[in-house]
Amino acid sequence: MSRVHVQARINGEETEFLCEPRQSLLEVLRDVLMLTGSKEGCNNGNCGACNVILDGRLVNSCLVLGVEAQGKDIQTIEGLATPDRLHPLQQQFLEHAALQCGICTPGFIVAAKALLDKNPHPTEPQVRHWLAGNLCRCTGYDKIVRAVLSAADAVRDGR
Amino acid sequence: MQSFAYVNATSVDKVASLLGRTWDEAQVIAGGTDLVGELKEHLISPKRVVNLKTIPGLSYIRQDAVALRIGALTTIADIESNPIVQKQFAALSQAAMVIASPQIRNVGTIGGNICQRPRCWYYRSEDFPCLKKGGDRCYAVAGINRYHAIFGGGPSYIVHPSDSAPALMALNGRVKIMTSTGPKEVGMDDFFTLPETSVRRENILKPNEIITEIILPNPTPNAKSLYLKVRERQSIDFALVSVAAMLTVVNGVCQEARIVLGGVAPIPWRTPDAETFLRGKKISEAVANSAAEAALEGAKPMRDNAYKVTIAKALVRRAVMALG
Missing domain, CATH: 1.10.150.120 ([2Fe-2S]-binding domain)
Incomplete structure (x- = not known):
């Protein structure tokens, strides 16, 4: 299956990536964008280890498809601290x-x-x-x- | 997960043409909290997944002189926090509050919530080719059936997992559906189907149809409603048993009652015997007890789930007393 081009704002930065429709947002974050702070726990929406904030709403990134990130604003754990200060x-x-x-x-x-x-x-x-x-x-x-x-x-x- | 094509729908009118004649051809995605799980577990492998979120104007809660109208893409979180729903449609707001987790309520939609597939552990495991997946038996019959049906079972014994559906049924809701030939409306009472009529599906929707709106008639002045849910954990858990009820009580006398049980049958389960019994009765402990007995009349527990009868009776009793 051919990959889809997706543009999203991730931790304040305009980001582009390619993903297959079957890849979850969590897989895209971890395996494509190398943002490995979000964790895979249950991979079915029970545990919250993969939580990100999507357009201001807390979501389980394992239950969102990567293609659904098109045009969205996403905050991950990597976006919380500044270089000199923890959140x-x-x-x-x-x-x-x-x-x-x-x-x-x-x-x-x-x-x-x-x-x-x-x-x-x-x-x-x-x-x-x-x-x-x-x-x-x-x-x-x-x-x-x-x-x-x-x-x-x-x-x-x-x- | 098998590969599939992802297609964005852009209008209600054109969605039927993107969907297929069979469920294997195309499935819709809204919140995706159920669908993505089904894809990951290989319970479904559609060629196409059609995104409904790109259809504008399907997320709203509006009230007019006769009814509350909820767009099918409205999230559970938006329903939970809506002041009109909280004030006038308590059963729905209370049901919304106890669905899953904040994360899931943030994306899960009302249309998707009433179309959830069963949580039966045999259905959810690809190792069991059960009736719901086109196989030849319901594994709950000879297996571990503590979470299965006490009403309406056969040949499949799943229970309907939705919290909002019993509430919408108690509130006398209607469902607006877009079909390939135009829109139609059905009552919640006629939306769900028992396994004896359609063993692989839980409602009347065809593969090329979608829900577009839920319609709840405005409550009459003396009507009150509630939703009570018993589950094993305090959050992220489906109901063992739940009850949604709307009672109209004037001077202590019940004029009208709608009582629906969740978690006990393959569809939200109306209790007509209890409703008929309550009409014209002055609400008391004894009347509430008799209503509970009437509601559970005819229950057929399986080997491991007779406890659901006890819980359901207690919930009906509590609901009647709270609304009386």
Whole structure:
């Protein structure tokens, strides 16, 4: 099957790629664009490890086809930090030790970013409700929730 | 995943010509959260996947003097957060809130949600050539059937997985369909089909037809609705049993009732005996209990799923008490 030419804005940069219609956006990010921060966990929409923000909405990139990215704005985990500074969510995940094996972490951080973009001061129940589409088999979630709440405080305080 | 051609549809009028005469020829993609899984698991291998998202003007929630109209491409997240739906169509907003996960609600559409394929673990595994895939048997009959049907089963015993469909049925919804010869409308009651009539499909849609709109009549002044769902996990889980109900109650007396069970049958399951029983009754614990018994009359549990009868009775009882 011939490949399709797709143009999208990825982490603020105009990007072009070729992909087969059967390739998921996750496969395109990891295998074509070498953006390997997004992880493949379940590959069927249960775990959230592949989360990216597509036109402002949190999605599972394993359930989006690469061709569907045409004309879209995509933010991945690679777009959060600047060269000299981690994003407050990344910093707070470190400070709270909100990870162990780490494979779910990019997905959690991108999911939390999508939440804070919409709701900069979420309550704990709101954080837990929002993160219900992300699975972590190590931490028991509590440190992740604390890290997200601290990051919200950090953003508010300009830290 | 097998290779396929990807085609962008550009108008409702022209979509039939892009689709095929058989499901193997073409499948539609909207949110894709079900379709992409089916493609990956080799449950379907269409030659063509037709993208509906490029059709303009199919994502909207509008209310006029008689009805609420929801475009088929409206996402579950947009329905969940819509203030009119929250206020006047509670069953739908509550159902939307408990579908899957935020990520899936962000892309999944209302049209796609009611057209979801079964979650039966035999259907979802390519190793089981079941009736739904053109095979010769339903593996749930002799297999592990704890998640299967207690009503309407045979020859296949899948349950319909949609949360929004029971709610739309309880709200007396209608479905607008674009056919190859023009648009038509059917009631939600007539949209779904049992395996005894179409063992490979769960509704009346033909391979070259799409849903374009859901129509919900505006609720009458005393009507209230709700959706209750029991599942094994608090999120990203399908209903073991759910109930969608709309009751019209005046001075404590039920005038009209529509009660639909989810997770118990191959289609959203209306409970006419319970609805008839409730009309004219003053709502009480005893009446709610009797309605629950009437709703589950005739249930035929399989070896592993009699627990669904107990849960369904409890949900009907709770729904009647909450709306009474």
